[in-house]
Amino acid sequence: MAKKVIMTEADIKRTIARISHEIVERNKSTNNIILVGMRTRGVPLAKRLASNIESFEEMKIPVGILDFSLYRDDISSQDIPLVIKSTNIPSSVDGKVIVLVDDVLYTGRSARAALDAIIDLGRPLSIQLAVLVDRGHRELPIRADYVGKNIPSSKDEEIEVRLTETDEIDEVAIIPKPGREG
Amino acid sequence: MEALGQINVIDLKDDNPQPAQKIWKHKHILDLDDFTPSEIDLVMQTTDAMHEILSRPIKKVPTLRGKTVVTLFYEASTRTRSSFELAAKNLSADISNLTVSSSSVTKGESLIDTLETMEALGADIIVMRHPNSGAPNLASKHVKASIINAGDGWHAHPTQALLDMYTMLKYKNSIKNLKVTIIGDIIHSRVAHSNIWSLTKMGADVTICAPSTLLPKGMDNPQPYFPKVNVTTDINKAMKDADVVMGLRLQLERQQSGLLPSIREYARLYQITEERLSKADKDVIVMHPGPVNEDVEIASTVAHGDKSVITEQVTNGVAVRMALFYLLAGGSHNE
Structure with missing residues (x-):
């Protein structure tokens, strides 16, 4: 099976615009929201959401960066340690609405790690989760509050999200898992 | 934060x-x-x-x-x-x-x-x-x-040298071409040895300075087993335009072993003082692996002054x- 493009640049743009509106609608007031991008591709997505909200609400939304690698549940079963980067949240999370932003929601294990990482930083009012793609196959009782697109997929496939900030192009595609034929 | x-x-x-x-x-x-x-x-x-x-x-x-x-x-x-x-x-x-x-x-x-x-x-x-x-x-x-x-x-x-490098990076953009001067008991200092390895690997310009009895022999010749550094016994020369000045602890028993005439003479000739620091770069940072012998290898006003990053090193x-x-x-x- 070859690569199949599921979302184009225009699709991604529309989807992010919709999620931005949903975030504002659901939270009524935007003045205590922090958008927190989960490394790597959650970060540019969080920035795009923030600039959208800024343009129609005329309100600057802080964007933070979260590296949750230190909270992963598979850290000692990794053959080798993962590269860790800095977490940088612009203000205290106490009493804030934290919207975690990631590209793909799959097993839910990254989201679990991110929840623990945020809670170690303080006591937010609430934590919400926004993802560009939900591909199913959850292994934990976790769901997203904002979903760009539901893409039912097989475990033998991979969802590849590419963004201009990291990969020169905006595109979501389904590809067969590397190393497997068919 | x-x-x-x-x-x-x-x-x-x-x-x-x-x-x-x-x-x-x-x-x-x-x-x-x-x-x-x-x-x-x-x-x-x-x-x-x-x-x-x-x-x-x-x-x-x-x-x-x-x-x-x-x-x-x-x-x-x-x-x-x-x-x-x-x-x-x-x-x-x-x-x-x-x-x-x-x-x-x-x-x-x-x-x-x-x-x-x-x-x-x-x-x-x-x-x-x-x-x-x-x-x-x-x-x-x-x-x-x-x-x-x-x-x-x-x-x-090695862990001391790595924390020293991290501290330098907090203040300076890059280690490459950074002028780092290490002053003091070089020959007995494992801190100096590890720092010379890590700093030269990352492209720093390292100068070591001490009385000749506290300098290892042959350091001024490029050799296959040890990196090239500048060597001087003249502290004023060593200070000139330095971006980082690192003092080393003087083990007081060195005097008893005959390497120094007296601790007081060492302090007079090699102490890191405000006056000597004035020849360094204006944004110089002063480091020391601790514990510090105040007013021996470093003046207490310098160790606690605004150029000192000694507590950040910790x-x-x-x-x-x-x-x-x-x-x-x-x-x-x-x-």
């Missing part, structure tokens, strides 16, 4: 979560002579992530739960040992401190036997300080645990040691 230093430039293009495997080859940290520049970069980057944890209200992450660190110190040390201990605790590792003076070592147990016992007790990482150069190297050949050298004789103190030491624990124990290392 405090602003992070200049090394925290966020470059998302280079930000894909990737295994460190391609870069990181170390099972033990014995010295920095066998580190590649990209390994040093990886340590610096990981240290920066750990440094952020130290600025949190709850300075603890669950990363090394279930791992055991043992410290084995054959020489007195409070600061280095506490730094390692806090680093392990911040990562949720378990730690046991073996004080050699009150252990079976006094009953005649050999180094290798002690290490094997530590390993049988379940140590994943053994942090070791020993008065004999090369002891950690010997140890690494006998145990499956990772060995971290916390100082061996006159040989090496904090950064915890972050560096966390990074090394993580890089050594954060994976199963089965290749």
Whole structure:
């Protein structure tokens, strides 16, 4: 099976615009929201959401960066340690609405790690989760509050999200898992 | 939350979560002579992530739960040992401190036997300080645990050199072409030796300065086994335009062994003073591995002055040691 493009640049743009509106609608007031991008591709997505909200609400939304690698549940079963980067949240999370932003929601294990990482930083009012793609196959009782697109997929496939900030192009595609034929 | 230093430039293009495997080859940290520049970069980057944890209200992450660190110190040390201990605790590792003076070592147990016992007790990482150069190297050949050298004789103190480099990066954009002057008892200093390796690898311009009795022989000749540094006995020359000035602790017993006429004379000729510092770059930072003999190798006004980063070095030491624990124990290392 070859690569199949599921979302184009225009699709991604529309989807992010919709999620931005949903975030504002659901939270009524935007003045205590922090958008927190989960490394790597959650970060540019969080920035795009923030600039959208800024343009129609005329309100600057802080964007933070979260590296949750230190909270992963598979850290000692990794053959080798993962590269860790800095977490940088612009203000205290106490009493804030934290919207975690990631590209793909799959097993839910990254989201679990991110929840623990945020809670170690303080006591937010609430934590919400926004993802560009939900591909199913959850292994934990976790769901997203904002979903760009539901893409039912097989475990033998991979969802590849590419963004201009990291990969020169905006595109979501389904590809067969590397190393497997068919 | 405090602003992070200049090394925290966020470059998302280079930000894909990737295994460190391609870069990181170390099972033990014995010295920095066998580190590649990209390994040093990886340590610096990981240290920066750990440094952020130290600025949190709850300075603890669950990363090394279930791992055991043992410290084995054959020489007195409070600061280095506490730094390692806090680093392990911040990562949720378990730690046991073996004080050699009150252990079976006094009953005649050999180094290798002690290490094997530590390993049988379940140590994943053994942090070791020993008065004999090369002891950690010997140890690494006998145990499956990772060995971290916390100082061996006159040989090496790699974690100190890495924390020194991290501290420099917090103030300076890059180590490349940085003018670093190390002043003091170079010949007996494992801190100086490890720093020379790491700094020259990253392209710094290193000058060492001391009375000739405290300088190792042959340092001014480029040689295949040791990096090239500038050598001088003239402190004013060494200070000129320096970006970083590092003082070293003068072991007071050096006078008794006849290497110095008197401590007072040493202080008069080689002390880091405000006046001598004025010849350095205007943004110079002053470092010292501690503990400081105030008004011997460094004037107390300088040690506590606005150019001094000595207390930051201590904090950064915890972050560096966390990074090394993580890089050594954060994976199963089965290749």
